[in-house]
Amino acid sequence: RCHVLLQYLTWSDLRRTPPAGALVTTLLQTTGYAPTNLGSLNITFDPTSGVVSLHPLNNSTVSANVLSLLKTVPYNLSIFTVDSLLAPHGVDLMASEAGPPSPPLNITRALIDGHNFNVAAAMLAASGVVEEFEADEGGAGITLFVPTDQAFANLPSTVQLQALPAEKKSLVLKFHVLHSYYPLGSLESIVNPVQPTLATEDNGAGSFTLNISRVNGSVADR
Structure with a gap:
């Protein structure tokens, strides 16, 4: 990197x-x-x-x-x-491997502990994609845009997400995930605002992309 x-x-x-x-x-x-x-x-x-x-x-x-x-x-x-290998700040190329790695992130537990993401946590558990997300987190990283419980409550009554089959729930969730780690500062200054999601990877280029922009001082995705 x-x-x-x-x-x-x-x-x-x-x-x-x-x-x-x-x-x-x-x-x-x-x-x-x-x-x-x-x-x-x-x-x-x-x-x-x-x-x-x-x-x-x-x-x-x-x-x-x-x-x-x-x-x-x-x-x-x-x-x-x-002509030489570059080492970033804090990395000693002569040092032996460090101690045991940090434990993997439990995304579902993190959402439950957030106290306002119970619906998203339930969808993750029901869809079976949480393991895929956590595996990606250990590589190049991922960025999740997780709707709050209130966001789900505001959906029209005709939208029955919980009634969707697992593969459809998986697609909805993947549409909220970028296949790279972006801290907030990077999102605020992102060069290419149209970003593919994990759903894009499953369905082909140009589909299920997010358009990231700044609106009234906040980051918005559409």
């Missing part, structure tokens, strides 16, 4: 880096595994040597020089080779 920049850059872009450097957000930063902005990289360019370098914040012992452009898809993707 520390090696993935969330910005399309060409060789020309890198060589136009100002003398003070340029701070670029990485996938590590947006997935919430780094505090504040310590998951970002500072890109520098030495006009004398022509060397472009990448520097993790607050880790002066590690840096990498960009060697070559391996592949590019214009305005979409650039793959560069570097």
Whole structure:
């Protein structure tokens, strides 16, 4: 994640880096595994040597020089080779593996403990998708938009969610889940507001997407 920049850059872009450097957000930063902005990289360019370098914040012992452009898809993707492995702040590449991992998140229990999400918790249990959500949470992460009990109560009487078969409940729930972790700050400044959901993955591109926007200082999804 520390090696993935969330910005399309060409060789020309890198060589136009100002003398003070340029701070670029990485996938590590947006997935919430780094505090504040310590998951970002500072890109520098030495006009004398022509060397472009990448520097993790607050880790002066590690840096990498960009060697070559391996592949590019214009305005979409650039793959560069570097001469060193980057380690984000707080990661010691020489240290042995840490202690036992944190226990997995119990999403249903978290909703019940929230005291206002009992209907959503019941739907999760009835649909059987909670295990899938929790498995995804251990990878790239997920973002759930969970309706409150009052939101369910406000539905028209003709909408009978609890009467739906398990596969339909699963689809409704997956429509409320993004297949990546987004902290609130990232949602407020998201570049591409139209995001696929887990339901999109099951039903094909362009279907069951969410449009994320800011409305009156709050984040809204439609």
